[in-house]
Amino acid sequence: MKKLISDWGKFTSGKRTRWFTIFIWIFLVGAVSMVWPQVNSQETKSNQLLPEDTMSVEAGEIASEQFASDSGLPLLLTWYREGGLIESDFQLIKEVYTNLESNPLEHQKFIPPFAKTPVQALAQTASEDKVALTTPVFFEKAASTEALQGMLDKLQSRIESAAGKEIVTSDLSADGLHVRFTGAAGIQTDATQLFSNADVTLLIATVILVLSLLIILYRSPLLALVPLVAVCFAYGLISPLLGFLAKEGWIEVDAQAVSIMTVLLFGAGTDYCLFLVSRYRDELRLEPDKYVALSKALGGTGGAIMVSALTTVAGLATLGLAHYASYDRFAVPFSMSIFIMGITALTLLPAILALLGRFAFIPFIPRTEEMTQELEKKKGKKIRRPKKNGRINKAFATLSTDRPWMVIIICTVVLSGLALFVGNVKYTYGLLDSFPEDMPSREGFEIIAEHYPPGEVAPVQVIVDTEENGDLTLKEDLAEMGIVQQVSDPETGSSDESYQQYEVILSIDPYSRKAIDSIPDIKEITEENLEEAGVQKADNNVWIGGETAKLYDTEQVTSRDQWVIIPAVLIIIAVLLLAYLRSIVAMLYLLATVVLSYLAAIGLGWIVIHYIYDAPAMSGLIPVYAFVFLVALGEDYNIFMVSSIWKKRKHMPLKQAIKEGVTETSGVIGSAGLILAGTFSVLAVLPLQVLVQFGTVTAIGVLLDTFVVRPLLVPALTTVLGRFAFWPGKLWKKTDSTMKDQT
Template sequence: MEILSQDEGGVGSASVGHDPVVPPGRPGPRRRRRGRLWGVPWVVLGGWVLVVLVAGMFAAKLGDVQRNEAVDYLPANAESTQVARIQGGLPGGDAMDVQIVYRRDGGLTPADREAAAAGIADVVARHPLVGGSGPAAQESVDHTTLRYALSVDRRGAEPDDIVPDIRTLVERHPDGLSVRVGGPGGITADMQEVFASIDGTLMLASVLVVAVLLMLTYRSPYLWIVPLVCAGVAVAVATATVYGLVRAFGITVTGQSSGVLTVLVFGAGTDYALLLVARYREELRVHERPLEAMFAALRGCGPAVLASSGTVVVGLLCLTAADLNSSRGMGPVGAVGVVCALAVMTTLLPAILVLLGRRVFWPFVPVFGSTPKLGRGAYARIGTAVSRRPIAVLVAGVVLLGAGALTAFGLPGALRQSDGFTKKPESIVAQETLSAAFPEQSGAPIAVLARSERAAGVLAAVGSTAGVEHVRQGRTADGWTEILAFAKDRPESAGEHATIERLRAVPDARVGGPTAQQMDTAHTTARDRRVVVPLVLLAVLLVLIVLLRSLVAPLILVAAVGLVWAASLGLGGLVFEHGFGYAGVDAQTPLLTFVFLVALGVDYGIFLMHRVREMALRGDSVRIAAPAALETTGGVIASAGFVLAATFSVLALLPLVSLVELGFVVAVGVLIDTFLVRTFLVTAASVALDRWIWWPGPLSRRPARGTTGTRPVQPPVSSRKMAV
């Protein structure tokens, strides 16, 4: 592909307007200014090459600092989190509890018991245990299942290293005898294995999805490569930046937030690229030189892109007010990703496009001096239809969204830990086997901590608490004593929840363990919604007010995306329960989908209303400007919505229910916002309110030309000759 200079007029470069006549040998002021600016794209490109070289040295290291322990996903101030931290400092605090389960449906044979004992001996010989010699086997009443509970010393090793080795050591057994490794250690190892594959899977899937959609959008053999390469640069720079923040400030990065970072940068970055390229194409029709056209495009759509990214950044930073560690850590991680995407798409992308010249659009090259064909597209017809009956369209849309929002009140219950995988790994199968074979006891003990001087009284009180089968004293150190209480009811059942509540009423006792952690997480996410949701709404509203110089338009946009979120969440709940067969909704899903949908979904309203305001500043009536702006921006916003929805739907490829639910709700919400809210509702509300949409700003008091109907879209505001 031939690289064109920024001074080349390109195809059809007939001159319109000339520089003032100056004496021979003396360049005019405009040409002198162009001469000073011709090297800007090369400087920008060279600067980004250096940045990428530096970022490449650190981007791959982010996986080394990810934290996927249970504490990293727990509420920061919850009682169960405090218990987990104290347990980590007790003797054997680095221990990893593993349960090895042998089962034969027809009943265990003597050979089965011998094979199980031999396998456990191999495990103990290779992996030292905390607390003494090898464990005794516990056999079920029906003599089909053997259970070995091991507390493995994990100092210097991670669960995803130890557990696979244990599974290898116990895999030798007679035919017909199954053996599975579970327990907290097994679940952690399976979770870490999933997170280890997230980054590569999401990167590859995101690249493929974005590449296909860009090719369909641009219908050019070259153009789609440029935004895709820039998105890849943004991901690399964002990953390296997050790694630096972890090292400098100790922020928590989990596998979940790292995966969302990749999707967010590809989705948001490609959206910004689509908007800029579309505006650049317009400006190439009225500017002879690509550099001038790019400056005009940046000036025209820059405020909308900046406000769009600002809403996402501000919305994500509101997550720092959350108490749940994983949610709070996702805020700065996502914000860094959006800032990096914005920086790349407003500097590197324009530089490359200018250097390549207008022929990068081949075969649909925007000819200098030409005018686009208007008034015959789908969005022109929609704009005309909406402008004729705006009230009817608005009422119908609100009723439709409201009906969908009502389904959010019927969401299935909270997701249990055992139901967190789309395909059950070995650890979950082991847990289900234990629950069926030993229904009289919980699979994991309830951890109770007490000050050592009061431990005897707490131990007695815990043992006499209703719902507790038996208790035993564990470790003691640093003034704390651990008490392990085994519930009569199944893990994560309503009965075990009630038992934990009664134990928390015991004086001087602090209660933790897996089920207590689940309870605290559910309680904390409810608290976080009450705190974060108003913050997000207020922050996004303020950004919109600054951009649009209005109060009415921002309120309409925020209310619309709020309805979209509720409708998408309700629809998601129905699909999760009756379509996917999931047992519940992850506790974080409502809050995270709200933040993403409000922050990202309002972008399309920004793109539309910014163009309406741009035309209103020329003196057009909103009744004319709104349909015309819809026609101008409809195609590019539709493409952006498809790209963003597709990138978030990539999360459905992962085997974690929480990420599948997050991706599904956000993808559905983006599509609803793109094709219903922005296309029909916002346009109808603008036409119905006319200049009052800008109240109390000055545009609400300015007389406008034209009151009804539509007209061909004028060239961009920047169509006048620019002194670059």
């Protein structure tokens, strides 16, 4: 394989072929960008993340068919005054609705008759403490998000014009009346606004961070640009390719997937570039011909880069096994971006390096000893020789091989201690929990939740198919549940009278753990009631809808995905490690260290999110996201370092091979880890909390993997296991004594 990759390097980056390679890339990127749309323009607007056959989704479909009120898409106006609403507030509400009645907004479908409602009657609809009042405006469901945003802007203008001051965007802690837009329309427009400029902001922040880190680490402005150029070319090909697939309906992508894909591409892509650049710099110090040096560098690192990329591609592709759309939408963009970046690192990057040669490293140009001596003669002064490896890297390597048990015990205790916090993590699946606390729709929703009975915020819909088996006692049975405050009379289906719908108002927070856990109990009571009424196969005739049921279904679906994806990732990576290293023992302990690092990252991530960010819960999507990324990307560093140890073991004693392998790779792995962690931390610039939390946990995991697991724990384990670390491969039969005999 080494010769094959070396020959490939000569073809893509030779003296005569380097320009051809660059031209092919320019042509490809230009052609696909002209013919196919960019991925950003093909992002789905669908918020449906659950499979079609889940209970809450089916309940929603039946409700829209049989119990549709045809009122439209609701916008809830939450009117709030600390200390209580006053008469002038109710007069303002009447004035606003009078204006909406005489001069309707575009796509406005229906409004309640508040314009004709007396002030005293309107005041009776306020919350019990008279602090808040919620009034709806219904819009056509077909209205686009852009159109809705325009209508909300006009409505804000009308309200503030009537009030004579800003009350829609005012600080809730200030005195006076405040209005917030929430409900389906408000949440939809806020969610879109969160990502309106997110891609551009994220791209700029990522480029600036990566460029800064590269300049600091390599002290060469030109060299810092080389990986970024390669990544930009890769993105130039990936974006229209994904846009084409999305346009044809073969895949579905959302703004969240595109944002994280950008981070992944710059982080992992820069890593692959650094692996080659670092080795190329070392070879330039030994080889005067830059083309020969580049060929040797590709032969030495190309295999590791290729296997690392394939490992990450395979790991990320397992997200396609998910039923939850938020996971599934990530699979193709992520795996394809890494695949194309791997090709870029083995084609375009060598061509650019061949074009620039030693000049890329200016002002610290790597030269052979002979070249340095000639330059010294020419200049008449001594030139400082660069140190090949730092003292810190050697110290890590020496500590891991000379005192392996101490390293293993300390690392295991620290990582295990952090992993213990995993049991304390609280999870949430609510969309609004990911919104910033000052987002208008979230503020409005929290006002409603605080000043109205908790269950009224999100009623539970119980739908049954009675199969015309007579009256049910379901209303009474549900009302007897301790968590139920009120049950409505049954509503009969519009086209099929065998369908009945009951609206259940809970007496507890409908988003709480207790409420979510009550969904199976509500379903069981409903099924028993149907069976008593003579309905056959009652379990097929019950559907529970509403936000609480959606949260329950989300937990069930994501839990299923977790138990499918995590083993799949481990199996795939185990097979690839086994094929590359030919060692069952190495495969097992490399996987074990990555899993331990992952658990420690979740534990430490929870400490940061809960105690520093002051978040009450972590997004329930984080564990699977973090596992796939950390295990797949963590094995990249494993492969790069261990492959160096394996190669050196062929011709030197084990401890020496470990020391030199760790020393040789720790510098570039440390640089790559810092850049990767930095790029994921850039997600903190986005306002969506799920991305902030994901970036935090992933950055922590990368740092633990880079500076604890890779340079300390893995080498120490390899040292303790000795030649058994290579079992059953050929190197297992090698002993230090036989190697001395050969020498």
